Amino acid sequence: xxxxxxxxxxxxxxxxxxxxxxxxxxxxxxxxxxxxxxxxxxxxxxxxxxxxxxxxxxxxxxxxxxxxxxxxxxxxxxxxxxxxxxxxxxxxxxxxxxxxxxxxxxxxxxxxxxxxxxxxxxxxxxxxxxxxxxxxxxxxxxxxxxxxxxxxxxxxxxxxxxxxxxxxxxxxxxxxxxxxxxxxxxxxxxxxxxxxxxxxxxxxxxxxxxxxxxxxxx
Amino acid sequence: xxxxxxxxxxxxxxxxxxxxxxxxxxxxxxxxxxxxxxxxxxxxxxxxxxxxxxxxxxxxxxxxxxxxxxxxxxxxxxxxxxxxxxxxxxxxxxxxxxxxxxxxxxxxx
Numbered sequence: 001x002x003x004x005x006x007x008x009x010x011x012x013x014x015x016x017x018x019x020x021x022x023x024x025x026x027x028x029x030x031x032x033x034x035x036x037x038x039x040x041x042x043x044x045x046x047x048x049x050x051x052x053x054x055x056x057x058x059x060x061x062x063x064x065x066x067x068x069x070x071x072x073x074x075x076x077x078x079x080x081x082x083x084x085x086x087x088x089x090x091x092x093x094x095x096x097x098x099x100x101x102x103x104x105x106x107x108x109x110x111x112x113x114x115x116x117x118x119x120x121x122x123x124x125x126x127x128x129x130x131x132x133x134x135x136x137x138x139x140x141x142x143x144x145x146x147x148x149x150x151x152x153x154x155x156x157x158x159x160x161x162x163x164x165x166x167x168x169x170x171x172x173x174x175x176x177x178x179x180x181x182x183x184x185x186x187x188x189x190x191x192x193x194x195x196x197x198x199x200x201x202x203x204x205x206x207x208x209x210x211x212x213x214x215x216x217x218x
Numbered sequence: 219x220x221x222x223x224x225x226x227x228x229x230x231x232x233x234x235x236x237x238x239x240x241x242x243x244x245x246x247x248x249x250x251x252x253x254x255x256x257x258x259x260x261x262x263x264x265x266x267x268x269x270x271x272x273x274x275x276x277x278x279x280x281x282x283x284x285x286x287x288x289x290x291x292x293x294x295x296x297x298x299x300x301x302x303x304x305x306x307x308x309x310x311x312x313x314x315x316x317x318x319x320x321x322x323x324x325x326x327x
């Protein structure tokens with residue numbers, strides 16, 4: 001089995017490190033793009049620890065080359081299957097690599113003071129109170145997404161709303177040179193309201209901006 | 219109030235995205251297929267619950283519900299949320315487990 005890590009330019013330097021299964025990472029090159037893979041003896045369990053290590057490896061690879069991370073744990077049975085996927089998709093992958101060159105992902109998380117009570121109100125309340133609290137939470141969420149999107153608009157090429165349980169989580173596609181300015185803008189926005197808390201992380205590889213149509217699924 | 223998700227490092231949060239792809243699938247392993255199917259069913263129920271909630275909020279905002287309706291709909295949604303939490307706990311699922319990756323269409327929830 002071959003575990004797929006990411007798509008890189010065809011002329012990228014081969015990584016000199018081992019992967020999740022302890023094997024040396026390999027590159028399977030096409031004319032326009034290449035895939036970084038690792039040979040594994042069996043299918044991975046995909047535990048949280050493995051996902052974290054996978055993310056670390058992608059982050060490490062991204063320090064030396066543009067990379068489109070592939071969803072973990074995508075595996076193909078043989079090298080020839082990998083080569084076939086590469087051949088079928090490399091033109092689209094190459095386009096996306098070019099579009100994302102010099103860009104990173106920054107994740108913004110925002111939470112507000114009312115969130116805990118709004119989400120934890122299922123017990124000991126009337127139906128009316130519950131619905132009013134949920135309405136307030138939804139309105140607050142919509143407004144926060146709109147506000148943060150506006151705050152980062154000058155620097156973010158794309159913004160995606162990520163799944164959240166509490167508060168708001170947004171992924172922003174940002175030029176590497178603009179990451180600091182975006183971070184400062186979010187900090188300023190946070191300071192303008194005493195009831196909001198934000199956390200900004202990144203720059204990360206573009207995990208959220210690899211077009212799914214161009215990504216492999218296991 | 220704490221910083222959002224401060225129990226997890228930024229890398230752990232990024233790693234969540236990579237792991238979610240697997241947990242959104244129904245696991246065909248005979249030993250875990252029940253959990254996978256429950257996960258799928260609860261995800262669909264959660265989708266319906268969220269749609270009902272959004273619709274109820276829209277009607278509330280529009281002033282289209284009487285106080286009695288508001289109480290009845292709110293109580294229904296509240297009980298549904300509680301029941302969903304019980305079922306998640308019973309099958310060892312977290313709220314993050316209730317989602318489906320629809321590929322090109324993105325995530326269901």
